[in-house]
Structure formats: C-alpha cells, structure tokens
Amino acid sequence: MSKILDSIQTPADLRRMSRSDLPGLAREVREFVLNTVSQTGGHLGSNLGTVELTVALHYVFNTPHDRIVWDVGHQTYPHKVLTGRRERMHTLRQLGGIAGFPRRDESEYDTFATGHSSTSISAALGMALAAKQKGEDRKAIAVIGDGSMTAGMAFEALNNAGVPHAGVNADILVILNDNDMSISPPVGALNKHLARLMSGNFYAAAREGVKGVLKAAPPLFELARRFEEHAKGMVVPGTIFEEFGFNYVGPIDGHDLDALIPTLENLRNKKGPQFLHVVTKKGYGYKMAEADPVKYHAASGRFNPAEGFPKSSGGKPTFTQVFGQWLCDMAEADERLVGITPAMREGSGMVEFHKRFPRRYHDVGIAEQHAVTFAAGLACEGLKPVVAIYSTFLQRAYDQLVHDVALQNLPVVFALDRAGIVGADGPTHAGVYDIAFIRCIPNCALLAPSDENECRQALTTAYRRDQPVAVRYPRGSGCGAEIETGLGEWEWGKGVVRREGQRIAILAFGTLLHPALAAAEKLGATVVDMRFVKPMDEALVLEMARRHEAIVTVEEGCVMGGAGSAVLECLAAAGVTTPVLQLGIPDRFTEHGDPNKLLSMMGLDAEGIEASIVKRFASRPALAAVNG
Ligand SMILES: Cc1ncc(C[n+]2csc(CCOP(=O)(O)OP(=O)(O)O)c2C)c(N)n1
Numbered sequence: 333m334s335k336i337l338d339s340i341q342t343p344a345d346l347r348r349m350s351r352s353d354l355p356g357l358a359r360e361v362r363e364f365v366l367n368t369v370s371q372t373g374g375h376l377g378s379n380l381g382t383v384e385l386t387v388a389l390h391y392v393f394n395t396p397h398d399r400i401v402w403d404v405g406h407q408t409y410p411h412k413v414l415t416g417r418r419e420r421m422h423t424l425r426q427l428g429g430i431a432g433f434p435r436r437d438e439s440e441y442d443t444f445a446t447g448h449s450s451t452s453i454s455a456a457l458g459m460a461l462a463a464k465q466k467g468e469d470r471k472a473i474a475v476i477g478d479g480s481m482t483a484g485m486a487f488e489a490l491n492n493a494g495v496p497h498a499g500v501n502a503d504i505l506v507i508l509n510d511n512d513m514s515i516s517p518p519v520g521a522l523n524k525h526l527a528r529l530m531s532g533n534f535y536a537a538a539r540e541g542v543k544g545v546l547k548a549a550p551p552l553f554e555l556a557r558r559f560e561e562h563a564k565g566m567v568v569p570g571t572i573f574e575e576f577g578f579n580y581v582g583p584i585d586g587h588d589l590d591a592l593i594p595t596l597e598n599l600r601n602k603k604g605p606q607f608l609h610v611v612t613k614k615g616y617g618y619k620m621a622e623a624d625p626v627k628y629h630a631a632s633g634r635f636n637p638a639e640g641f642p643k644s645s646g647g648k649p650t651f652t653q654v655f656g657q658w659l660c661d662m663a664e665a666d667e668r669l670v671g672i673t674p675a676m677r678e679g680s681g682m683v684e685f686h687k688r689f690p691r692r693y694h695d696v697g698i699a700e701q702h703a704v705t706f707a708a709g710l711a712c713e714g715l716k717p718v719v720a721i722y723s724t725f726l727q728r729a730y731d732q733l734v735h736d737v738a739l740q741n742l743p744v745v746f747a748l749d750r751a752g753i754v755g756a757d758g759p760t761h762a763g764v765y766d767i768a769f770i771r772c773i774p775n776c777a778l779l780a781p782s783d784e785n786e787c788r789q790a791l792t793t794a795y796r797r798d799q800p801v802a803v804r805y806p807r808g809s810g811c812g813a814e815i816e817t818g819l820g821e822w823e824w825g826k827g828v829v830r831r832e833g834q835r836i837a838i839l840a841f842g843t844l845l846h847p848a849l850a851a852a853e854k855l856g857a858t859v860v861d862m863r864f865v866k867p868m869d870e871a872l873v874l875e876m877a878r879r880h881e882a883i884v885t886v887e888e889g890c891v892m893g894g895a896g897s898a899v900l901e902c903l904a905a906a907g908v909t910t911p912v913l914q915l916g917i918p919d920r921f922t923e924h925g926d927p928n929k930l931l932s933m934m935g936l937d938a939e940g941i942e943a944s945i946v947k948r949f950a951s952r953p954a955l956a957a958v959n960g
Pocket residue numbers: 377378381404406407447448449476477478479480481511513514515614674675676698725728
C-alpha cells in the first residue's frame with residue numbers, strides 16, 4: 333500500500349513534503365516500479381537505480397520550469413510515477429499507453445524525447461542557452477549514464493558546453509549516473525577513469541565526510557572546503573570533466589538522499605557548467621537485479637518479483653539467435669572474421685561468440701560511428717568484420733557507412749537486427765528506414781531474408797562478397813523454418829518465385845513474404861521472395877510485370893524510398909506501365925505496442941494485404957477475373 337506516494341500527484345506535492353518523508357517515498361516508488369514492470373515488462377535495472385536521484389531532482393529543482401533531460405530515457409519510470417502518471421503506468425509500452433521513454437506529447441515534465449543514447453547534454457545545453465537568450469532564470473539538467481557517456485556525441489556536447497558562448501556561460505548541470513554498467517559490463521578508458529575517481533580514498537572519505545558535512549547543508553564553498561579537509565593528504569583526482577570546463581563535484585552516493593539533496597541544492601545556486609558524479613547500483617533495492625544487472629536490464633514479460641525472471645521457455649529460435657549461431661560457425665570456418673557490437677552484446681546475440689572468440693570480439697561501447705569506421709579499418713587490412721547493429725542505431729553511423737565503408741568499397745557485413753517494427757520500444761527503436769537509406773548508396777548491397785534459414789544463408793552470402801553488404805532481419809522469431817547447419821548461400825542478385833498465380837504478382841522483401849503468401853491464396857496471385865533489395869532482380873521484376881496485370885510490393889520498411897520504389901524505378905526505366913501498389917510503413921512514426929497489432933493496423937498482415945489489393949484493383953479486369 334503506497335501511503336506517501338498516494339499523496340503525490342505532481343512534484344509540487346513532493347516539494348511540500350518534509351525531507352524526513354523522502355526515504356519512505358523512495359521506498360514506495362521503488363516497490364511501485366518493481367510491481368509495475370513485473371506486470372508490464374520493460375526496463376528494470378536502470379529504473380530501480382535512479383529512484384533516489386529522481387526524488388531528489390524533483391525535490392530540489394522547480395520542475396517542469398527547470399528542465400530535466402534523461403539520457404536514453406529508459407530510466408524514467410520513477411520520473412513518470414512522480415509526475416502524474418502513476419495511475420496509467422499499468423499501460424506501460426502498450427498501444428495507446430504510457431511510453432517506455434520520455435515524450436514531450438505525453439507530459440510537460442518530459443522535456444525532451446529520448447531513446448537513442450547520449451543526446452541529453454546537447455539538448456540540455458540548448459535549453460540552458462535558450463533560457464539565457466530569453467532572460468529566463470531556468471536550470472537545465474542532463475542525467476546521463478556511464479554507458480551513454482561513452483558516445484562521441486556526449487563529448488561533442490561537453491566540449492561545447494564547458495566554454496562560454498559569446499561570453500555567456502550556460503547554467504547547465506550534467507549528472508553522471510555512474511553504476512559501472514551499460515547493458516553489458518562497460519568498456520573503454522572512460523570506465524577506468526571513473527573507476528579511479530571512485531576507488532580513490534577521496535570517494536570513501538567523501539562518503540563518510542559527506543554525512544557529517546552535509547547535515548548542516550553548508551553553502552558549496554564550505555562543502556568544498558570540508559571536502560578539501562577530508563581529501564587533505566589524498567590525491568584529489570583531476571577529472572576529464574574539469575578539463576572540459578565543468579566544475580566537477582563528486583563522486584557521491586546516488587542512493588543517499590542526505591548526500592544528494594544538499595549537494596543538488598548547492599549546485600542549483602551555482603552559475604555556469606556544473607558536473608555532478610553520482611554513484612549508483614543498477615537494480616538497487618532488488619537483490620536479484622543487483623546480483624545480475626545484465627539479465628535484469630529489462631523484463632521481456634511478466635514475472636513474479638519473489639522468484640525473479642522466469643527461465644526462457646526455449647521455443648523457436650529468434651533471428652538474433654540464428655545470427656549468433658551463424659557468427660560462431662563462420663568464425664570457426666574463417667579466421668579473418670571479427671565481430672563488432674556497439675554495446676549490444678546480449679541484444680545482438682554475441683554472448684557465445686564473445687566466449688568462444690574473445691580476441692575476435694569487440695564491444696566498442698555506445699559508439700556506432702566508431703564501430704563502423706573501426707570495421708572499415710579492419711577490412712582495409714584484410715580481415716572480415718561483421719558489425720552487429722540494430723537497424724535504428726545504424727542511423728547514427730550513416731556518414732561512416734557512406735564515406736568510410738561504401739566509398740572505399742570495403743567488405744564489411746552489417747547484421748541489421750530489429751529491422752522493421754520493434755513493438756514495445758516504439759518509434760525511437762523502429763528499424764524502418766534502412767531499406768531507403770542503404771539502397772541509395774553505391775557499392776552497398778542489402779539482403780532481406782524471409783525466414784530463419786534464409787537469414788543464415790543471407791549472412792553467408794553477404795560474408796562471401798567483397799563489398800559492403802547489409803542483411804536485415806526483425807526482432808523476435810519468424811515462421812519457424814528448419815535451419816540448416818551448413819554455410820549455404822543464395823545465387824547473388826536473384827529472387828525466387830514461391831507461388832505461381834495469375835493476374836497479380838506480389839513481390840515480397842523479407843519476412844512479410846508469409847502474410848503475402850496467405851493473401852495470395854485468397855487472390856490466386858503469384859508471390860515472389862525477392863531476397864535482394866539491392867541488387868534487385870530486375871529481370872524477374874520485368875518478367876512479372878509483363879506476365880501480370882498488376883504488381884504489389886510488400887516490405888516492413890518505409891514506403892517512401894523503399895523496395896517498392898526500387899521496383900517503380902525499374903519499371904519506369906524500362907518503360908513498363910504495369911500498375912504498382914506499394915505496401916509498407918506509411919509516412920508517419922510508428923507507435924509503441926504489440927508489433928503484430930501495429931503491423932495489422934498498417935495493413936501489413938494477410939488480411940490487410942488482401943484488402944489493400946482488392947481495394948486498389950477491384951475495378952480492374954485483373955482482379956475481377958481473379959475474383960471470378
Ligand atoms: C545510440 C544508442 N545505442 C545503443 C542504445 C541501446 N542502449 C540502451 S540503454 C544502453 C546502456 C546505457 O548504459 P547507461 O547509460 O550506463 O545506463 P544504465 O542502463 O546503466 O542506467 C544501451 C547500450 C541506445 N539506446 N542508443
């Protein structure tokens with residue numbers, strides 16, 4: 333029963349509370365979040381780890397007037413609970429329900445939509461300088477995790493924030509939420525720097541000293557003096573953040589409200605770029621999550637908090653698992669293979685590969701741009717890099733794909749997981765643009781396998797090419813095709829007719845082949861598994877256009893610039909006027925929700941495909957004849 337929490341509708345209520353009630357409130361928020369996620373699924377470890385920080389931030393700062401920007405935003409469930417959305421949290425990540433990330437159109441307290449990491453400092457800097465330009469007295473706070481701090485964009489922002497802009501200092505506070513975790517254990521030199529800051533006697537003394545020092549909550553200069561007292565005789569570590577022009581404070585215990593609140597109150601009154609380093613534990617307050625923060629990063633569905641996450645029920649292999657197995661098999665067969673992930677080892681299915689081939693495994697941190705150009709460098713030296721990257725996250729490395737890989741025609745394989753609708757993570761994670769943004773790049777090839785075995789073969793086909801090749805496949809499992817163990821490949825550039833029909837030919841690119849086959853059964857249509865977006869089997873397209881009254885293209889990607897557009901371009905170039913119906917993701921952002929429901933809403937299930945075809949061609953002799 334949430335006694336204190338029930339009295340909180342907005343942070344203004346929180347700010348009227350007595351400080352002595354805040355630890356109790358934090359306990360209730362943590363319990364509420366755990367119980368919610370146990371019913372809805374969603375991100376867990378990062379949310380449990382930011383409860384006290386969230387309470388302290390809304391207690392000290394005048395939100396929403398003061399802006400809080402949450403990096404990635406996967407840790408904002410406590411924030412949403414405390415900003416008037418508690419009653420709707422049971423709809424988390426469901427269609428029409430509360431989003432799993434901050435959204436400006438969901439709440440005025442969600443100052444910036446996040447989802448892709450490392451954007452918070454840039455956004456907060458914009459808000460801080462806008463306030464200065466408009467003469468508004470407003471703080472902008474970026475809360476960024478240690479994993480997200482490994483992305484170049486975060487350093488671009490630090491570099492820009494730490495110096496005056498035309499003589500104007502930004503009143504920005506960057507809070508580094510350092511839990512020594514990304515999704516996997518963190519990597520890179522920054523992690524070592526942070527560890528040094530935490531492991532020095534300074535932090536230990538500060539943890540002790542802070543309790544005494546902060547009781548009276550002296551002004552910051554007094555606080556600093558007393559820190560100095562405690563730090564006397566110790567090497568107070570210089571930090572990279574001070575080199576960027578920030579006043580660095582910390583590290584302090586991010587679960588101790590007696591440390592957080594006075595420190596934040598002092599920093600609130602400080603002008604110019606401030607940097608607070610808080611140390612938290614991912615999964616704090618829930619023993620199973622504390623013990624295994626990798627596993628408890630997110631819950632895929634319901635679980636009993638008393639028992640923890642249920643054992644995975646096995647079932648059909650996911651495309652991710654098919655990739656992970658293929659990667660190990662191909663690495664076994666070819667010592668030139670190296671596997672690269674930008675901080676998504678588990679999500680991309682590379683845990684086994686890391687175990688078996690540690691020297692050929694590279695987790696580069698949340699650094700997609702670096703991952704792609706790093707792969708290019710490896711390829712220059714004759715190795716065969718495979719970059720495992722979610723379709724949506726490849727968007728961040730577009731210039732590197734064009735300039736560093738394609739322009740030099742380097743043999744890099746891009747395993748594009750989460751291509752298409754992803755579901756609960758919503759629009760920020762939908763992988764629906766890769767067909768459009770890859771097919772227009774010279775030298776690049778793009779393969780769209782329709783099932784798990786096709787995916788394995790597509791990966792082998794891609795790997796054996798001497799050019800950049802991307803293979804796109806969706807989140808989750810497919811139709812459950814039998815998967816070979818060999819390393820067979822496709823005939824390059826060739827599609828395959830899967831169903832002979834009449835009057836109408838459906839050209840499917842990827843896993844939507846299966847609803848297309850079902851629709852074709854009702855319509856008597858031909859169905860082609862095109863396999864290749866680029867190089868597309870143009871001879872087959874022209875043959876289909878000549879042999880049928882109408883062409884339908886189906887893809888789980890944006891219609892604009894997608895594979896259907898490639899078919900149109902092919903027909904136009906050949907002067908063929910067969911009408912074409914393009915089915916795919918419409919020109920609007922997708923919502924969060926059940927992926928099958930979302931596909932059905934877009935008319936991309938069997939019924940929808942059939943209905944679209946009937947609607948478009950009902951008046952044409954083609955269909956009339958087919959409908960008999
Ligand atoms: C550009 C981008 N790449 C990858 C991800 C996937 N991702 C989400 S959270 C996360 C780890 C973030 O670590 P950290 O910032 O330390 O937050 P924590 O989970 O530890 O609270 C990653 C890699 C992402 N959201 N955005």
